Amino acid sequence: FTKRRLDEDTLQDFEDVLIQADLGVETAMRITDRLSEGRFGKEIAGAEVRRILAEEIEKTLVPVALPLELDLEKKPHVILVVGVNGTGKTTTIGKLAAKLTRAGLKVTLCAGDTFRAAAVEQLKIWGERTGSEVVAKQIGADAAGLAFEAYDRALENDSDVLIIDTAGRLQNKAELMAELEKINRVLSKREPDAPHTVLQTLDATTGQNALSQVEIFRNVSGVNGLVMTKLDGTARGGILVAIAAKHRLPVYFVGVGEGIDDLEPFKAKDFAGAIAGLPVT
Amino acid sequence: MFDSLQDRLGSILNGLTGRGALSDKDVSAALREVRRALLEADVSLEVVRGFTDRVREKAVGAEILKSIKPGQMVVKIVHDELIATLGETQVPIDLNAPAPVVVMMVGLQGSGKTTTTGKIAKRLTERQKKKVLMASLDTRRPAAQEQLKILGEQTGVATLPIIPGQGPVEIAGRAEQAARLGGYDVVILDTAGRTHIDEPLMVEMAEIKRRAKPHEILLVADSLTGQDAVNLARSFDERVGITGIVLTRVDGDGRGGAALSMRAVTGKPIKLIGVGEKMDALEDFHPARIADRILGM
């Protein structure tokens, strides 16, 4: 409707829209710069500006919006799930196990969070919900040793996929990150390519710190795929744009609730549209 | 990783040494850097706006002194204003009510409510010699009630026995009654995580409040939260009237701007901070430390 001249003030307003979606100042500026290229000073409708913004964001996200494809030649295909505390690892594992078992695959879960109270019980409930066997030990057990045993159990029970849960940890805790690294080391002794897939969960409500979360977890655990959780709230998870630009890691899924079906493929267009404030289609 | 604000302001302002007072133009240039520093620290945009307005008022016309560089002077004004906004005085958990005093924990999913419930219970038991009962009203997350029970065993704090099939409001009533009959000083209600736009769950939260009549309602929020901090803090406050905030994961390396956002939009004090996963990793809130962190100092 209302046309506005694309001047400094208008650009600032749209940069603010992006900042409020957690893109961060630098990424927001980069995108509004691209918006102004060739258009500066021209009259342009607000809705049109938002559409162009969404397109610019989408360009960064399209290359990372990939479906999760598991190499089932590797049997069991080992998926390790890592991330900061409370970001949704265990729940995402439950949802993912549901998808895989529905597709006819046999799944074993490993309760690799041997630290947090009732982490094992929580995963066991997801095991029941999805008909997946859960390999677990008592609290305080060595997670890497447990992962090793779970691999053998998954072989023995003829599983297609083994999903290993881990305790949440902050990326700046060197000691805890070293423990995580040990899981990869021990697993690869058993099977050189394992873990085949390493998923990191990111909470959409997290701000700029998510960038450093990916940086460090990727280095330590060889993260090769991301899942963004809690997109059912009002947070837009815009830091993912900066992460995509920098790391180019596939984003396989988004979490949109606590239920078993609340895991959806990541769609670059929808995600970008929500950030730019386009009406939902 | 970040240039500290001091460096950035230095390059803009330090040439002014020897002039009379900071002009509107000098301050505007400096405030652009302040704005950016705050946004990089995850302070919510609307809070940044009000904040920089207040800094502008204090900085324009401020006398440039010989003894201190203009850049440092502005940093000090910003730092002081951060502390004023964050709340200068420490506000402890208020137990000044007839026993059993009910404390209710609320917040988004995974923010640290259950862990913080255990930590606060342990602290009140050990430091203030209170007889504390913890009750989990989380009938939704798998094994949530079990989690609190285990924390009770670890800390030696009593937990309300789990009765499968009861709803949150019913459990709140039972907890209050058990606390009264059992001669407890404090009963802490851990609730399920909820998204602030999940209407049925927000209604449920208000019902729990009506039933339990909590003296303290603590919003437990992740210090790594981004721009959404204003939305979530405002929504929870509007729906139940929080009495304080507990920030978690302050042991992370985030810049912690969410603290400023939540305090600014609710006016409610940050009472405690979580600095680890273990049950003793709970500390009093010191505004100067968060202010330093926000400024990358």
Ligand SMILES: Nc1nc2c(ncn2[C@@H]2O[C@H](COP(=O)(O)OP(=O)(O)OP(=O)(O)O)[C@@H](O)[C@H]2O)c(=O)[nH]1
């Ligand atoms: N609204 C919403 N809640 C979610 C989503 N994913 C997970 N949760 C909730 O977030 C909370 C934490 O999830 P968990 O799966 O336990 O997270 P975690 O990373 O395993 O946590 P730790 O093991 O303690 O580090 C739970 O209450 C989940 O139900 C989501 O996509 N949307």
Ligand SMILES: Nc1nc2c(ncn2[C@@H]2O[C@H](COP(=O)(O)OP(=O)(O)OP(=O)(O)O)[C@@H](O)[C@H]2O)c(=O)[nH]1
């Ligand atoms: N590093 C660190 N971890 C914390 C802190 N507080 C809580 N955690 C961790 O964060 C994760 C989630 O904590 P919970 O207490 O289960 O969170 P919650 O809010 O009860 O989660 P829901 O009930 O699912 O909404 C756990 O892994 C905790 O150990 C903290 O201050 N620092």
Ligand SMILES: [K+]
């Ligand atoms: K969180």
Ligand SMILES: [Mg+2]
């Ligand atoms: Mg978990």
Ligand SMILES: [Mg+2]
């Ligand atoms: Mg909980």
